[in-house]
Amino acid sequence: MAGQLDKPVVAVPTSVGYGANFGGLSALLTMINSCATGIGVVNIDNGFGGGYLAAQINRLAVGGKS
Numbered sequence: 882m883a884g885q886l887d888k889p890v891v892a893v894p895t896s897v898g899y900g901a902n903f904g905g906l907s908a909l910l911t912m913i914n915s916c917a918t919g920i921g922v923v924n925i926d927n928g929f930g931g932g933y934l935a936a937q938i939n940r941l942a943v944g945g946k947s
Contacts, residue, residue, distance in 0.1 A: 883917040889938050892922045893931040 883890040894908035902908060905925035912922045921938075923930040 883915065883920045886919070889919045889921060891931045891935050891938075892920055893928055894922075894925050896926050 892912040894905045894912055896902075896905035898905070898908060909922070909925055912920065921931075921934050923934060
């Protein structure tokens with residue numbers, strides 16, 4: 882998805898999923914090993930961290946204080 886967009890992508894792996902997901906580890910490793918640019922990966926089930934990262938990116942985009 883990140884390779885098709887010109888905007889940042891916040892990736893939040895979840896601990897539940899289909900098949901052998903190993904508690905979210907397989908999703909996390911897949912996201913970290915992606916060669917696409919513009920991906921910010923947070924820890925497994927860290928929706929708060931993903932939201933915070935998105936807010937920081939948004940703040941930079943609108944020219945707010947960092």
